[in-house]
Amino acid sequence: MPRATRAQAESHRQEVLDAAAALVRRRGISGVTVPEVMSAAGLTHGGFYRHFRSKNDLVAQACTAACAEKNEERARILAAAPDVETARRTFVRNYLSPIHRDAPSQGCGIAALAGDVARTDTDGALREAFLTGLREFADQLDELGERPENETSDEALVELALMTGALLLSRASAGDELSERILAAAREHLLSNRPVG
Structure with missing residues (x-):
């Protein structure tokens, strides 16, 4: 069987990453296996180690x-x-x-992975990737809030915590009327209780 070209190998790697990103957001890290990820990407398990050192490397x-x-x-x-x-x-x-709320596999990685990341080593690659994403999210909230540059404001951090927490709790209570109320209350708070100036 001929070897894949560099472009094909990169395409396969991206397919594996996309599949893994969707699966870990939907099921959590422990709910996903390497063979499942490879299958979801339409590839065989044997090719995994050409692209990633380990499951931890893939997850990060x-x-x-x-x-x-x-x-x-x-x-x-x-x-x-x-x-x-x-x-x-x-x-x-x-x-x-x-x-x-109902599409975690395409949703926010911060809300989906926070619980898993909290149980990982503080100096691991996953924690580093998560913190980078968390900081970028907070910085973007700052941009949406017209706040001073160069420092994530405490207000943006409160908004980030409220949004991700509300999403997480609404997912945990999906199917109950409380789920809709959590989303609506958080939206209302963020959109109507905005400080002036």
């Missing part, structure tokens, strides 16, 4: 990919909106929506 890179995907989505919202306030409203409504 999948976390980076999931966070980058959402960062790009937030950047598109910001770029498409006529002003920052419209961008912020659009982003908050999309993030705290039943659609986002």
Whole structure:
């Protein structure tokens, strides 16, 4: 069997990353195996180690990919909106929506992986990837809030905590009316209780 070209190998690697990013967001790290990821990518298990050193390496890179995907989505919202306030409203409504709640495999990697990351080594690659994504998310919230540059404000961190916590709790209570109430309350708080100046 002929060896894959460099372009094919990179394409396969990206397919594995995409599959892993979706699966770990939906099921968590311990709920995903390497053979499942490879199968979801349409590849055989044998090719895994050509692309990744270990499952931990894959998960860290999948976390980076999931966070980058959402960062790009937030950047598109910001770029498409006529002003920052419209961008912020659009982003908050999309993030705290039943659609986002019900699609964890395409959703926020920060909310999906926080519990898993909290149980990992503090100096591991996954923690580093997660913290990078967390900081980028907070920085983008700062952009949506027209706050001072060069430092993530405490307000942005509170918004980040409220948004990810509300999403996580709404997923945990999906199917119960409380789930919708959590999303609605968080949206209302973020969109109507905005400090002036």
